[in-house]
Amino acid sequence: MLVTWKYRPRNTFIQKLDPRTRLIFMLCVIFGLTIPEIWDFRILLPLFLVSLTLYLMARIEWKDVKRAWMYIFILVFFIVGLNGLLSGRGGPSSVTSLPSPVVMEVLWGIDITVSKMWFALNQMTRMLTMAILAIPIPYTMDPNIYGTAFRRMGASDKVSFTMDLAFRFLPTFARDFSITMDAQRARGYEMEKLSGGIAGRLRRLAPLIIPVVMQSTVTGEEVIDAMDLRAFGTKPRTWLKDLKYAPRDYIILGLGVVIFVGCCVLKWVFGVGGFFVPDFFLNLFV
Amino acid sequence: MIDKPLVIENLTFKYRTRPELALENVSLELKPGELLLIAGSSGCGKTTLARCINGLIPRSYRGERSGRVLLHGREVADMHIPEMAQVVGTLLQDPERQIVASNVFNEVAFGPENLGLPRDEILQRVDMALKRLKLEYLRERETFNLSGGEKQKVALAGVLTMNPSILLLDEPLASLDPASAHEALEVFRSLADEGKTVILVEHRVEDAIGAKPDRLLYMDEGKVKYLGPIDKMPKEIDHTKVKLPAPWVVQRVKSLNIKTEPAPKHVETERGEPLVVFEDVDFQYDSDLPLILNNVNLKIYPGDLIALLGPNGAGKSTLVKHAIGLLKPTKGRVLIEGQDTRKMSVAQIARAVGYVFQSPTHMLYAPTVREELEFGPKNLGYDDQQIPQFIKESLDTVNLGGFDEYPPLALSFGQQKRTTIAAVLAMRSKILVMDEPTAGQDFANYTHFMDTLCDVSENAQSILSANFAATLFITHDLDLAVTYANRVLLFGDKHIVADGKPQDVLKDADMLLKYRVRPTSLLKLNLDLLPKTGRFLPAEALAAYVP
Amino acid sequence: MNESNTWEFGTRQVVYGAIGAALYGVLSWVTNIFPLPAAGNVTFRPAVAVLIFFGAAYGPWVGLLAGFIGNTLGDALSGWGFYWNWSLGNGIMGLVAGLVMSQIKDFRAQGDIIKAVIYGVIGIAVGILFACLTEMFVGGIDLNTALVGYFVPAFLGNAVVTVVLLPILMVAFAAVASRRGR
Ligand SMILES: Nc1ncnc2c1ncn2[C@@H]1O[C@H](COP(=O)(O)OP(=O)(O)OP(=O)(O)O)[C@@H](O)[C@H]1O
Ligand SMILES: Nc1ncnc2c1ncn2[C@@H]1O[C@H](COP(=O)(O)OP(=O)(O)OP(=O)(O)O)[C@@H](O)[C@H]1O
Ligand SMILES: [Mg+2]
């Protein structure tokens, strides 16, 4: 099989951004929400909308991201959402400790309260706000630049180059793998016919995995020679590929900082941003 | 005092993990602008010598080293890597593994980047190197999908940017089609003419001659057997160990009057029902990718010994993958013993056709040779009573008898290759298909197994007569076709352009060149002698017919 | 092999870190294409055995890089997204597994293999626990959910894969190493 990256050059604002900007912005939002423990929909909702706009600006085709989103939704709704709805735990204690009208009785004395419902909603919004920033990255960030991005965010020459080298070897090993697959099929091996217990079935994968891995270990020895012979790691490297912040980057970075600092200040200075059930929601049920 | 790029004084080396000496008392001296060819059979120490020259020994490889290696008068062991990297440039055996960047530009710039040179100097060096090798058109390409020949040149460009005074090339021609190999050799020659000292390691002397080396260094078991001008062809070089031009072999055979058994005459098997049939086959890997096969028609009969020739990337492997059902035609059909491959499972087809992949490392996985060989038959559902006997027979035919409990991954490359063939034999397939069976293999080694495999003389105790009804092999080595095939296919322009007896297909030099196959001295000699011989023969056998 | 000390970080570590990452990435991606044995909500990711192997064979740095970069590239290939905490978790897996490197004398020896497997399983536990706890902290889910919903399935699957495949990989590697020593 040929490796096909999800990345496609698109002429969008998002893609023109420096990869560092996007990673830093993502971290700002994540930590802005988590460190001061924001649970206030008046903060969550706007942030969600900001992320959503950025996501939409990336103009990713739905068919590409479908599978990823399914995965996220299942996680968010069934594991996280449902759990929040039933247990109400994980967030602030006030969700369960404060009295709240019961909407309906579920089995085993577990009952769904209004605050639990509101909590679940907030919790899902919160997770989606973060996921929605994470998902577009493969589609809109050229893997070619990962290594440089790492380096300019402070990783050492060697670590950063590891990234580039890995990127270089990926298609090679994908091809080796498919050749091995053909070679074994030519000896009557059939992937579809994996039979036996779990251990047995896993063991039947050896003919596919062993040759590829072992060949790669041999390749490594030669690559080491090749790199030593071209003086790798003897001096600080010059990187021809490089990154420069443009004005648009400062805008987004600024936004990120505002979000992070804003959340902290609101929560710790003004005490705003904790969990509470707004009246309109309460009134829906009583 | 005149500058001596390289001086080696009785150099001896032993790898820590090996009892025997890898190099013994090697001495030599090289002048600027000299091109030295180092030849010798596999394991004779060529690469080890190279490692001593580029300083990997003693730096990366541990062992006992004595003697001296001087680069421009300075001992290698005392130089720092950056210095050395700018004196000796090394091109390793396999460019695929030498290339460390995912696009050509970064690959070529890699060395200077490591030296921490200023940007604009790097850019300038890169452009020079690309220009020098006429590679500007590749500047922005990805290294992954370059052709073999292009990879080779890009790797070389990456070395030249360090502008070294000595170039070290370790078997740079492996798996290039003859035309690409020839182009590479011309580049090496011109670099020498520009005053660089070039050391070319290659056991296919025949091809290496193309670079017009000034001197030849012939090694055997770590010792220097001959060092001198190439034209004075020394008797010391054993033509069964390295591939020499046919006239040399004839000359040697005559002068040492080695007696060669008269060439066995072919037994012409009458053509029965075809085993494999291609009917107007079209194929493309994907609807938006170009056609690779276009209207291919081919019948393979019992007794056929087919050599499939053609340029890199023409579609040879794609073609044969249809014969084992790994690929199904997008139009037309492929029949195996009368059955359409579309209606057959891989396992069914494998009972009829055995496929040996180019590199053994792509399929060997089992902890012991026995289990490796059991894999196929078990998948095909042979009953466990027969299997041990299948295995024994096939191991004997590739003479690996006694290796049953040995781990295949620990075997030498040649042995691994034979293991893979045994693995196919054990499946009792009727037809043997091999993709470049000799690539990356040592001459003596592959002549041996090709002999056992493809000998169709009446008194043959060979695998072919024992098991296979027909054999087909893809190769870039024309002499293989000349020596072993009784039918030659030339593939190009998406279909088979020529099909027939070797002497009929190969006599048209212009057509061969059109499809990047270069006539060899063996072919020329055979064509000259054809009236006398009546068919193509190996060089040794030809001696008898040369006056 | 060569007796490099555990925490050495040179060209060798860079190269095998990269190779490990590329393999881990490709194999994880491939298992997203081909269906594999699954029990309940536990899906198996044979690639993990390869990651643990690279740790055991080439040390903690290689394990860390292979895990972190490999997971990142794998997610990128499959189009999941970029989840720094899971990538880091994978890195920790490889790192912990790599701590056994200096203790392994013979990749064929049963004792050494068992050691490697134990370190591997511990590594998996620690790595995934890290990822799950960050999930809990970030996603605001309770410990219970983190453990039942994330940790247990992921841990079980990977542990089984490692116990089954790591020994096979090590034995094969012993054979390869015997051929080309440094
Ligand atoms: N890294 C190594 N460790 C231990 N022994 C080695 C190593 N590399 C080579 N040898 C041994 O040293 C001897 C010479 O090997 P070398 O690779 O120099 O031969 P060669 O002429 O290059 O062979 P080929 O033509 O197959 O490349 C062989 O016996 C080989 O097994
Ligand atoms: N899996 C694949 N997907 C898409 N294209 C492919 C695939 N495999 C090969 N090709 C393309 O098909 C063409 C023929 O490839 P093939 O390997 O058959 O050539 P070949 O004659 O065997 O070359 P060589 O002599 O170098 O082995 C090449 O252009 C190659 O890029
Ligand atoms: Mg060699």
Ligand SMILES: [Mg+2]
């Ligand atoms: Mg091919």
